[in-house]
Amino acid sequence: MRPTERTEKSVKKLRYKPSAEVHNRVLTNVMQALEKREKHKSAEVQPSIWRIIMKSKITKFAAAAAIIMAALIAFHFVGNPFGAAVTFAKVIQPILNARTIVLDLVVGSEETGLVVHDIVVGSKIRRTLPNMGHAIIDLDNARLLRLDPLDKSAVYINIQGPFQKWAKNYLGLVRDIVADMENHPEWPVQELGQRWIDGQRAVGFLLSGPKIKLTIWADAETAVPIRIEILTGRSQTIIKNIEFDVPVDESLVSMDIPDGYTLHEKELDYTDFNEQDFIIVLQFWAEHILGGNFPDSVSGEDILKVAPVLRQKIDQLNISDEEKMQLGMAMGRGFMFFRQLEMSGADWHYVGKGVEFGDANTAVFLYRPKSSANYRVIYGDLSVKDAAPSDLPK
């Protein structure tokens, strides 16, 4: 150890502690100051939630856009049929080689899940979500164009963060996954036999990776995939109605602005999505949508369904456009935080059913951060505590 480091270490050891008497005395005086302040407070000013949100570069366009963008983008964690890139080469050939793919993504269960429609042309995707319009996503350039036919607005978004990092090149990424799977012979591929799917006789394969279960059903005669089921943790996505190399009007994935649309170009920064953003989603969901109760469940399906409602509620708030924007951005990042947890196979549990907002004693959500031995536990009052696995709330 260098002399400077030794001296630093010595100084760092100089830690002081208050006696119990000092602790109680100072804390009592501080609390008295708080009571005094409250007595003299003229009017109750509820600080806006947006104050705790980091400032972004976006200033004008509405919060709705931010939420919808997040919902659209979040699907890149599951939205492309990356999962089909399994080692049984014949089945994945169409996915690797097709220039155009049209498909439906069902987020959640087949009966209740939300259906997202994708048209994939090369590295571009036209993605349509119910009640949220559509966007054209340019994976190569990490750029997104959203067109809103209602107000004829167009928004170009340069997307920062994981989207850019993980989905830069669609086909390249698929090939990377194939290569990765080939490097893991321990990931078993199980033949599931035959089954009738949508009137077609299909052959199934199940790939079990450490964090993902991928089931591909392919036409028994042509080996063309007709249904792909992805299970990550407890999150299920189904890809169906798949068509490869069908003729597609290129204008559908054009990044050009149609005539009559007003253009805004903004930078959407999802680099730093984190727990706090997700807490804001939970709070807003409980306070403004469910009358003070946390939702019965939280999943990708739930979030996609609630996103348009959140958008409406934010629009109704008596705050400035800037504040709405900040709030929308935070919620978008909150979606990203949750989706990443969900899709990375992290150990997380939502236990907020029946819990009232403000309940400091009941856990709502808990998860174990990557590389951490302990869990983060979010309580009904939105406080967060670390807990060892043995100390988790029942």
Place this chain on the structure above:
Amino acid sequence: MLEDSILVWRFKRGSKEALCRIYEKYESDLLTLAANLLSEPNTAEDVLQEVFVRFVESIDKFELRGSLKAYLATCVANRCRDCTRKSQRHRTIAIDEAAQTVSDENTPVQLVINSEELQSVSRALIELPYEQREVVVLHLHGDLKFKAIAELQQVTIKTVQSRYRYGLNKLRSILNGEVNPVRKSTKNGVATQHKYNSKRDF
């Protein structure tokens, strides 16, 4: 950091529990900071209280833009500087006496590890010029970066880095017995000179 944002947010919404948690979370760190900055560690209690009372009084206007700990540490540093200026004008407590009070288990503010070695470090720290001590303590105990300290001291980062380097060098020299403390303190009206263990390897 995230937890702090939520705590501040809840405190702004009137949660006393949130204030308690902020206090308990940073009480020890801030007390350590103040005790190391002040030549009389027991006045650290007053500084701690003043900083939190002001925090309470200004919470409506407060916006957390970075680390809450760094913010509170800066408040402590400002307050300690005021105290030091005053005490330099009305210096009544001897350094030896001050350090001795820390070693007493019945004192309000105590060293967590109370050893002869650390008492020597504590005394040596007090011998540093205040600007150097402030840099060393804020950096090592307040987790403040040199840039933040430079803003606080209204000097350049290079100056802060120099102060840090000089401060540590001088500390080491004092502790190794290479430098006799220049300052003398008075105890019971009699001038005394500090004694340090010579050639201790710091």
